[in-house]
Amino acid sequence: MTRIVIVGASVGGVKTAQGLRSGGFDGEIVVVEKEDVAHPYDKPPLSKAYLTSPDDLGAIRLIDQEDLAAIDASWRFGVAATGLDPAAKELLLEDGERLAYDALVIATGSRARTSPWGEGPGIHVLRTTADAHALRSALQPGRRLVIVGGGFIGAEVAATARKAGVDVTIVDPLPAPMSRVLNEDVGRIFLDKHAAEGVRTRFGTGVDGVERVGRELEVRLSDGERITADALLVGIGAVVNTEWLEGSGLVVDNGIVTDGRLRAIGAADVFVVGDVCRWQHEDGSGSTRLEHWTSAADQARLVAHNLLSPAEARAYVPVEYVWSDQYDWKIQVVGRTGSAESQLIGDPAHDRFAVVYSDGARVTGAVIVNWPRALIAARRAVADRGDADALVTMLTEITAKAPAPVVS
Ligand SMILES: Cc1cc2nc3c(=O)[nH]c(=O)nc-3n(C[C@H](O)[C@H](O)[C@H](O)COP(=O)(O)OP(=O)(O)OC[C@H]3O[C@@H](n4cnc5c(N)ncnc54)[C@H](O)[C@@H]3O)c2cc1C
Known part of the structure; x- marks a missing residue:
């Protein structure tokens, strides 16, 4: 494989390029990004500290200069992909170029509604x-x-x-x-x-x-x-960036549909990562699209592996994770939340608590605020589909032994 083209230079695209190099890929990498920026930047700070700090793109760079150079890619900032011809294995660019690829990774993410x-x-x-x-x-x-x-x-x-x-x-x-x-x-x-x-x-x-x-x-x-x-x-949600794929034959259904190993349905040698990826679960239980930073990064690492080691290709089976910072609360969400069965442990007034979600018996997810130890336990319980009562009891005991300090 000589040339891998990546569309989108945010977390999904950049982590794919990094994964390819750290996995030993020594061919050509071209990254096409429609935003005309000096270097890739990270989005989560945009709603947090960056919003009230000085205008310095360097403060939110996604990757430092040394690591960026080590990827040794051709970075094509300020150029949008406008079409795809999977039969010819060509990406169409807005400047009229038809960029040939041996493999393509789509990481075009989403935009604000x-x-x-x-x-x-x-x-x-x-x-x-x-x-x-x-x-x-x-x-x-x-x-x-x-x-x-x-x-x-x-x-x-x-x-x-x-x-x-x-x-x-x-x-x-x-x-x-x-x-x-x-x-x-x-x-x-x-x-x-x-x-x-x-x-x-x-x-x-x-x-x-x-x-x-x-x-x-x-x-x-x-x-x-x-x-x-x-x-x-x-702030009413995001819309996936897929319009440019019209007529390409790729299957688009609120995201680009892939198999469980993140290979696009309808085009060999095309993989999809990040917000724009809707992958079908290998066990036939449906399909999912996530808008989380960590999912984009994990999918990127997986796609790099699947591209470099097709015989050992792996399916994407995540324990979902997303964080949010609001005031003095570090909010961390693991697994599937939202089901009606949820139990609160700890006291929000003390700025440290957890909510455990279950299907009635097994842990499906958790929300943790300012409590790293609970996060570790919850993550393990979600991954193992552990017993919900056992997790609640354990967290309750921790709270009883070491209550969170009362904040006046
Ligand atoms: C303000 C904000 C705060 C967030 N906070 C959190 C958080 O706290 N925790 C968390 O887990 N997640 C957070 N997220 C979500 C997280 O940032 C996204 O899930 C992540 O950025 C997705 O990465 P991506 O690479 O898939 O896509 P994106 O980050 O959307 O990047 C896609 C890239 O593709 C480019 N592109 C699009 N179309 C084309 C085209 N046709 N040709 C070339 N380039 C193209 C875009 O310009 C963009 O650079 C936040 C998002 C925002 C906007």
Whole structure:
């Protein structure tokens, strides 16, 4: 195999390139990235510290200069892939070039869903550094920010903005922050946290429209309330970047569909990683697409291995993991959460707790806040499908022996 082309230079694409080199690949690697940036950067800080720190792309580089050089790839920043001809094994670029490949890895990720209430000054989404720079200028003490969408990104920006002294309101038709993933009861713990930190919350309420009144925005809520804001962040989810594959023959269904080893259905020698990947489970139990940093990195390592050692190709069978930083809470989510069966251990008022999710008997997932030891135990229990009562008892005993300090 002489040339591997990777589309997308975020975590999925860069970790694939790194995995190929560390696995001994000595052919050519070409990375095609539509954003015109100086080097690959990381997205999680965009809703956290980066939003209120100085404008320095170097602070969020995905990979340091030395490791980047060691990959020894041709980096084609500022060039979008616009089509794919799998029969000819060619990637079509926006500048008209047809780039031949022996194997192709697609890591084009997703983009922020655009605002249904119009765009223009003061109306923001958050996915790229350009988005973060635009939003940052709105985060001045005393300014009024309305965040539509109480998912992970909306909740993180609320926390970051509050710390900066911004007057924040979150609006979401769902009953509580992150409740789609965590379930309503657990979401309410986070609702209380945001409220305690001074965020105004309008959960269970939608947005009917946004009007401009001079330099201000007037947000009309479904219950008739009007909120005046200086800025609006629309955090209503992401859309996969797959339009460029139209006519390629690849199977696209809210993500590019792959087999269990992440090889695209409909094109040999094409693999998919990261947010854009929808893989079919090898046991026939359906398909999944994740939007987590760690999944993109793990899939990249797996694809590098499967490309270099096809005879020992492995299936992707993850223990899902995602983290979020909100105020002084380090939130870590493992496995499948959201089922109705969930048990709280510890006290959120003490800023350390866990929630164990189960199918009634076995652990399916957990949410851990500020509790590394519980995370280790929960991860193991999720991977082994351990007994839920046993995990709850163990965490309860730890709490009894070493209670979290009471925070005044
Ligand atoms: C603000 C923010 C905060 C986040 N925080 C967390 C967190 O705390 N924890 C967590 O687990 N996850 C978090 N995530 C999610 C995580 O960052 C993503 O899951 C991860 O970035 C996915 O990586 P990816 O490589 O699959 O895709 P992306 O990061 O979406 O990158 C895709 C790349 O492909 C490029 N591209 C797209 N189309 C083309 C094309 N046609 N041609 C060439 N290039 C193209 C894009 O420009 C982009 O650089 C966060 C995401 C955001 C936006």
